[in-house]
Amino acid sequence: MSNNTKQRLHFIGVCGKGMAPIAAALAREGWRVTGSDEGCYAPMSDYLVQAGLVISTPYNEHNIPADTDLVVVGKRVTEDNPELQWVMRNGFDYCSFPQFLNRHFLMNSRNAVVAGALGKTTTTAMLAWILEHAGRSPNYFVGGLADNLKSPARLRSGAAIAVLEGDEYASCFDDRQPKFMHYRPEGVLVTNVLEDHPDLYDGMESLLEVFIDLVKLLPESGCLVLSEDDEATPRLRREAGCRVISVGSDEMADERIEDVKLEKECSRFRFGGVEFKLGLFGRMNVKNAAMAAALADHFGVSYAESALAMAEFKGIANRQEKTLVGSHVLVSDKATHPSALRGFLQSLRQQFPGRRVVLVIQPRATGGQDWVYQKQLPGALAGADEVMLLPSYEHRPGAGRVWKGGNFSLERLHQELVAVGTACVVLMGGAGLSEALMAGLKPGDVVALSLLEQSRHLLGVVEQALGRSPDTRVAVDMTLI
Template identity: 35%
Template sequence: MHIHILGICGTFMGSLALLARELGHRVTGSDAGVYPPMSTQLEAQGIALMDGYAPANLEPAPDLVIIGNALSRGNAEVEAVLDRHLPYTSGPQWLQEHVLTRRPVLAVAGTHGKTTTASMLAWLLEHAGLAPGFLIGGVPRNFGVSARLGGAGAPFVIEADEYDTAFFDKRSKFVHYRPDVAVLNNLEFDHADIFDDLAAIERQFHHLVRTVPGRGALIVNAAEPALERVLAQGCWTPVTRFGGVVGERQGDWQVSHEPGETRRFTLHHRDHAPVAIEWSLSGEHNLANAMAAIVAAETQGVSVSAAGRALAEFASPRRRQELRGVVNGIEVIDDFAHHPTAIAFTLTGLRSLAGSGRLLAVIEPRSNTMRLGAMKTRLPESVATADRVYWYQPPNLSWSVHEVSEACRPPSAVFDGIDALINALVSDAEPGDRIVIMSNGSFDGLHERLLEALMQRADAPLS
């Protein structure tokens, strides 16, 4: 079958393309913006990419068109699909019908940490020899691909997004997945382009809860009041809670660690002996992600001690505090942070690492929520742990970043051009500094261009 995917370079749709290819289909796709790591992943699998949307991309006519949720009426290729009466569906629906049926599904939901937690969970299952399938909104470095079918009948890990499904299906994506195990990691207001308030998102999470069978499992962050409100709307599945301070009963699972040291921690449960774990990730948010992944893996028979050994070998997904290069002692780090809470998590986690250098934060307000300005009053507080902040003002942003910059506690500046931003960073950075670049897009190749500029300044090799 020839499947053509509209919006193929999005993290979800690109991963879907890999699964369709693995099932033996011929896969093509189109998108308005093609950039790594997804584009390189797809090209390596022999998937033909078409830059831009046009009716000609549908010639010869595919057997099925899968339309991503970034596409809407008025798009030339969407209109051609409708005019020609070509069969079409959404990505989540295709996934449920062709991949998720008749196998255990473990869905990871939450405003933050879905990619990291789903990557952890898939790795814990893999390390235990279960050969899981997965679809993750990033590239887990332990696997090198964002999606695979896995063994026949093996558990399937899915990053469960609350964003809507398609222009013709406004339900959240995750209601299609019908998981046996659902992780509810955290919940706060996001996606201001489609949700009016937090209560609207809570309703969608409750729709997910309604799909989990009574013999399944709900794994819920005990420190999240919004998730308790979700469960209060009705719950028919056993709930296991994680989080909270050891000794102050909140979650069934908790962690303890030395102050400021989150790369060594101990996992506690009333029915288990404490398990000491060492790993490479930092930050309290990643401890919550780890607890969620460990508890979910246990539902598939993975022991806590085995999960702890697997975490010692876990590498965070690409674009999640990913070190892109070091020049003259200056680290350039890539992070997907696209929400004030995520920005604060990233900076606080990096601040906790040993080292005397400064933390330089570079931020592009690019997500739909950011573009609408719904979170701009929270941005100054989110960067409080940085030593300097460099804001990028995209040309299509409807509000001024200067107001945010002026309210920041650390020294802060705004740039409306990438070249000027690079020049400032190259001028300011000193050996020992960490430059963390936060955006949910390609940022016009800033990471590579900055590393090249630093090398030119230092005449030093890239390590």
């Protein structure tokens, strides 16, 4: 069947962060799409139903329509899944969603891939918005909800340009290639390369190898955009067979970020001789915007046009997301890596100078005591005035493996924060959190919240403790604070 034919598709694991936006985008474009998952809950279930999808739970071979042309298999679907077993037994065609995008949407378009440990979702959305604002109407796939874009994904036949968030994780159970290896890039932007997932890559060298593989996909006419101060940049530059642009404030950068002004209301900087104004905060977002502009220039959008788009860019859900709750500002962010948390806290100092910042965090414990989380979290969290530690969460090592140095120690983190003079308390869960907030907060405090997705229910606990129930949340008016 032709790759341009709109087939009947079934998505196994449709509620995944990548699978759901793609399934919904295809349904909006007239593809016949069904999907299944072990469980699908609001708001994801509502999002998929609004897109016209029929979602079945739990997994069962009868969920798959008999006239299905192709089955798309999610990353977390294992080989013993009953639907997948039925598909393989009956000879149905199946693939991962990166393979699907490759076959059906990326063969004839100019593709820009944004990768890296931190900032890739925001930077992908920035690049997609720049191209959209400039009238290029790109296809795109963003791993989050961007206020400027109508949906996380758009997949239209015949689009000339596609912007894709790419990651280094395996595509599906029988395709261990990183997802970004399927995306046929003409342009690649790497925000940074940081050790983050020891359950997948056991060190910097093995991680760097997959990014080198990505860079080697670029054609001679392509473009690679890198962060000047990232330690992986020299190696990636050497491996590239195309134009390379390093971006940063250092004199060694190919394209320099200059005259940075981190103001309470916005961030300003000059890049490529053009003045930029950005409604996001922190140096990390300044660099994200500049790197997006650099790659947009390769695709024919001038820095001046990028500056106009960035002046209207509104950010990503759950990234520095602010609400006004009683006399407090609550700022939610998905930051877990020490570098991301350091940047998050610095952005709060920019927005709320002189205010006390109380950080509520569920530390990510992956990697044990010899990994970056245990080692670097004390220095990162010291940027807060007070830290409230919730029980940690970790991706366990594979069968037969143990973390070097033993499991992550919340007690050690607490002791090291106290040793550097940061007020810190260890909490057992939601009840203790509510009591600690009501007892310890002062009028005007900024409450920063870093929770893993598995613990997002605690957002309601925090809001109630601050004096407002979840159903009466309002977006914060920055003129009031």
